[in-house]
Amino acid sequence: MSNELKERVLMILRDNVDDPGALDAIGMDDDLSVLGINSMTFIKLVLSMEMEFGVSWDDEELDFQHFSTINNIIRYLSQSTVGEGA
Template sequence: MSKSIEFILRDEIFAELDIKYPDDHDTPLLDQGIDSAGFIKLIVSMESKFNISIPDEDLLFEKFSTAGLILNYLTEKTI
């Protein structure tokens, strides 16, 4: 059985980046301590863990500013 997207995001990616996974999926990641370097690491880690390529036109912080937006994006990309 494969791990859920949220499990990988929370327990692997956010944990590796030392970013607190928010209880509320609408909490801005800026409030969780992510910065520009963390954002790049987040993108690279998502590409690696989910075996996806995120196109340049999607590399906008606004598209990944909350855990909810990230989960939606990853769900769309991995299905």
């Protein structure tokens, strides 16, 4: 896993969750629902990631399971950006 990718994902999470400090208390495989992510926050996260990484996901691809942990987000982004130079 790229350290840069991890830091960029954490930055996006900090910018979009209600309590950014709570990120320091969770692990890479802990469920992000403890951060109080609701449907509006989820949409903001997805849009921020699409802009930051230059990806575009179809609505059918937006399963919260892909975004349920920091590691899941990183894996999903890695798969989505292969060949796109992100």
